Amino acid sequence: MHIALLNQHHHNPDCPATCRHFSFMEDLVQRHRVSLVTSDGWRKVRITQCYNWVPEGVELHECIAPYSNKMGVRKRLKSFAGFAGSAFKRTMQLQKPDVLWAVSTPLSTPWVAAQAAKLRGVPWVFEVQDLWPSFPIQMGAVQNSWLQQRLYNMERRLYESASHIITLSPDMTDYVASLGIPREKITTNYNGTDFCMVDAVQEQEVEALRQKYNLQGKQVVLYAGTYGRANSMPTLMQAIRSMAADRSITFVFTGNGYYEPQLQELAQQVPNLLLLPPQPRADVFKLFKLAAISLVPFNDLPVLASNSPAKFYDSLACGTPAIVTNPGWTEAFVAKYNCGWYAPAEQPEALAQTIRQVLAQPQQLQAASANGAAIARQLFDRRQLMRQVEEVLLNVVKSSAR
Template sequence: MSYFKSLAPDVVIASSTYPLDVYPAFKLTKKTGAKFVFELHDLWPLSPMELGQMSKYHPFIMLIQYTENFWCRHVDKVVSILPNTEDYLKRHGLADNKFICVPNGIVVEDYDIVEPLSVEYQELCDKLHKQGFFLLGYTGAHGIANALHTLLYAASKCQIANLPIRFLLVGHGQEKEKLILLQRKLKLSNVVFLDSIPKKQVHTFCKEMDCLYIGWQRKQLYQYGISPNKLMDYMMSGKPVIHAVTAGNNLVRDANCGISVPAEDAGAVFEAINKMLALTQEERQKLGNNGREYVIKNHDYKFLAKKIIEFIK
């Protein structure tokens, strides 16, 4: 027992998607006298209720709700990537002065360690650029939450307007086959679906694009905030971003690194694309530079780590 106490932690952090790990974490804090910290990534059970349409009376949802109430009452500190969740957590038992928002971050040096694109992908980008096309890129999951159908409907409007643009979508997910079927239904010749690429090639791909896109569903859940890692990758590439979002915060707006429009509004995305096309290369570069500078200043893990440590002390 004395050996165990000599190795006792100062802090125990429970960090997971759904919060069942709070019970062993809480038990460990009671055994060692350590502070109990909960790292909140997503609001559970609100996320599966909003995104998965699960009933609040589902046994799993009821279990998770009980657990959320438990950790809100017993936790010493809460660290969350979601900026607007404090009032929500207080309604479930969290006391004052126990919450801090620390967004997702990056290791700046990681962006110096990149790989070239495959010959096939590089040749495709080179070919489309030589043909005079503006390249709009997307990388990452093709899931329900990404609402990529909105981008395809915007692409249809671009095709009807005969805009010189090509949409390159890299990645996979449960919605990809449905999106490919939608592409065929809309007869989109300006959309190219590509397989996933290694993480170290994502930065290279983003830098080949003229503009990057990220979109969301229109859900009440997002009033509490968002902090997508993908957006950090986009901004570090120095390229402007079109952000289709209705949320409690907006990194693209804060950094002045692109154009923001409401979520799931294909007409608004189409208008944003037109505005982006109308900008000069220098204007787009300025937006891209704004994004990179903002992330380095505000999302470097070195800065965020100090913020967390000072809060927990």
């Protein structure tokens, strides 16, 4: 089977980001021909040079389309449009694939796949990583009501056009189904994590980090992710300020993004915030194993309750319970499996109180750690998740042939 994957935001494990599709392609290319149409936008954020940019055997078709989490709306739109135009050309020039597999965000990438699939007479699969256009609209990036409706219409047509839809959370599946899309056309496939990297972490490496950053005797609260406008950074900063007098707790942040300058300023003012530079994929797991708990915060927006944050999966896989702030599937998940806690979004006092209560109960913390690690092995292993995606792609190709 020849699979053509369209994904504007390709990363590899040298980058400070999740590498879902790198992991998937690494396995798929052992049995199938895989062509990747992507941008060069994330090459510059490589921290190490330990991995090939794409797995060996994957055919790379790369477009020039700069991108950064620090970009404003206009620059992002320019990036999305630039990639869409180049990706369409590259996709049409490919030797005819058996199936197109398009990853959003943004919505322009599946739109390209839909047009190319129609012109080339092949099926396509729509992978929904975030709900667009709901996300940019609720974030205030698209305020014109006429344009909003046009984007919602485009979204629905894409769901109808796709041969199958893959979502990364149960709430995303419910949303797509609420638009009248048959549930048998939708597969929930968690973002997942890489247990080969989790299992590679040695205890002495974790202890070396503890010594390096003078964290002996400290309870570490970790945030590993984007310092973005959707990630409730002001809430975290207020909570940290309110807990500055408690020298037994240290907040460790690793990442970058829009709020980086404000976080750097805060780190100069309080003794309990340690800012680390972005880490390559393998090293992030060392920090999760160092931490007592991790934070998975987002703004108080309905669309964000459905998302599928990589840091949630990475944290549980390392046996690090998570505090989540959205009343969606993650809140239900940590309650059902007793592997974390919920604090209401954008309420810094409630978050600080939850952190204090959790860290004051070592037995509950230990139980949540074991529960999280166990359920993550069962549900979040990317090797198993990839098999599910492979089955979707094969079934779509078989159906198309019939």
